[in-house]
Amino acid sequence: MSDTPSHAQKTPTLAIIGGGIAGLTLTIALLKHAPSIPITLYESASAFGEIGAGVGFEPVMVRTMGLIDPRIAAAFEKCSRGNTVTDPPKWFTVRVGDQRKIVGDEKDGVVLEKSGENKKVRLGEEIFTIPAHRGPRGGIHRAHFLDELVKLVPDGIAQFRKKLAHVTEAEDGSGDAVLHFADGSTAQHSAVLGCDGIKSRTRSLVLGNSDSTAAVFSGKYVYRGLIPMTKAIEIMGEDQPKTPQMYVGYHGHVLTFPIANGTILNVVAFSSRPTWTDPNWVVQTSREDMLEDYKHWSPMVRSIMVNLQSFDIWALFNHLPAPIYYRSSPLICLVGDAAHATTPHQGAGAGMCIEDVYILSELLSQCKSKTDLEEAFRAYDAVRRPRSQKLVKTSREAGMLWEFEGEGVGDDLEALERNATTRMAWLWDHDISTDLQKARAIIEEKISS
Template structure:
């Protein structure tokens, strides 16, 4: 009896937002491909903080698979007050300051950035939980930490070697293994993450406690508090039952080997000693007292996202400081574009052309995003050389700096990539 031709096999390394969205995208747009996700963790962790998504990410969910968008909509949260549904973030003073001829007071409104298509937030771990049932249970292999990639060639399979000594062979490898990516080492070993000059404290606190500190309007609305060499982001999650809070602080260099280190509440309070009283009421509510150093791939980015039949997506390719709240959004865009380009790959010899087209359209946009995210960190902390603390000058730019991120035509990006593909 004649044997059926073998399906093209795809390894997705990393089961974070990027890896899972790509798997769902492949299932929808390239069902003729067979995929396996290799995830280092034993399970998806139940802890985690909030993550916010703008219109570009919401659109990408729908394009990947309307079922993904439905799953997201079921658990996502928007600003609690009807009057704030079109607000992306309200920016307020985080500390009392002399400003021009008067005094700026903690909590006073600086500007509200509007986002008419809306923005929605989720608790990160819950989102992974609702994504998982959208793919076959046996397509995810937990406790599989990639050690390195051994060989590659257009005509041969790529060998993945795991820390536990096992190996796997696949036709395509998609590295979605985060900022410390081992797949990136294979694609461009010279690219290395660097410290972004910011660290943060993160927590999710019950809504009633957040209201007691910030008041109902601010606790229920995406809010950024700006101050000198620091900024604080808070937004409602869990359908309004809780508030995700992240306190950012500037630091010139990071000397610790670990990127997450323990500290004390007293140390955190010291960091914000010149800030408004509300910060000092928030700090005791943060269950976790770790400091998270924010690393990025800005100074030493990969020179390409593709080598042969291996590519990188999400933070593995373009980890950025989170100051525009869109790093995961970029990862989701990658997932859509990549899975749409793999739709037409029916033979292993077509793989590397499709991946090169992915690289050609995704690298310029995500590179721009990375540099603009770093710039935003300076902007929100009154360190930007062009603006300093001049919030009147900053106001029009606040809106402008987000619009190119939100209003992207992803289907056009795929068309452009397909046109390019013909030329390779």
């Protein structure tokens, strides 16, 4: 018998496509947990970069960051230092921002008379809070977080201006993936980990020309912009800008939360339309057009919009459920938004990237051959697909809920409270270690059968 290992038994090498939150955390995770597997990260841009906006994480996700590598959780904590911590913690304080919800006399501004209590709630006043879990959580500046992640990636791992165009199977009998880049260059690896976001090329290579390949418009779009905290305090008072606020209304809602260690207010203002035909999903707009969307809203919400700095519009697309997250011959596995791009209405799309990375990197750390890689992908797919696709579906529903369109809820604020205060339990109470156990059991079952 030959001493030369067969192609299937050779030490695998991995290509990571895309250096967003998914690709960077996966790189850090594999360097730590699977140091014997060579990896290369290919990024189409000329440098790592995130947009100048906020992103929020809940304790369930920050805990998983720590399981991947305590330095990732530390990066989050560094970026979130200075955020006001309330006791008990609140995800959002919910207020009505839309004047059309006022019942009775316009001057009273009453939007809710609480049944059973002799209590009236006015436009802009707290209706209820959505409690959050205790633990490290909150909003951070995306670019600051990415900068911290980049520091954890040694030189020589990432290659830039490498836009993946196609993947073919190697002709040397290895079954490897040959990556073809837009600049005409190629690279060969045992498998490809597609972290290339919502417009993923790797997704189209895994799913082919199917209904679930391209993301679909969710019916919502969003203005994203920032306000310096000092200005935000002038508009909203001392307390409101320092903790997350949600102003709900008809076919729109506005979120505010502090980022950049409490120095900037992140504003995410949503609106609705039936279709999106522009091939660009991020477009410039005028302040007049933006204000037109909020012409029925309270003076405070309109003042927030008037003071928004460097804002643009993001069309919110999401993926229909993919039947599978990986393919063989050549091996390609989808991670993060490439697998399950979601609307942001439960603030957990990036959190799902983190969970994907934890499970996948743990499974890959046990792989010694290409056969092992496929088994790891199969187990990852089995445990990650149901939870991540549940997020996409429930997030879309949450978007409707926050905009008085929820089925059986509409603009009934008490029904909204009942739904809002219970709907996140499945997401936030999750124990990711049970998923890892399940995935490992799937692999062991195959080995012993």
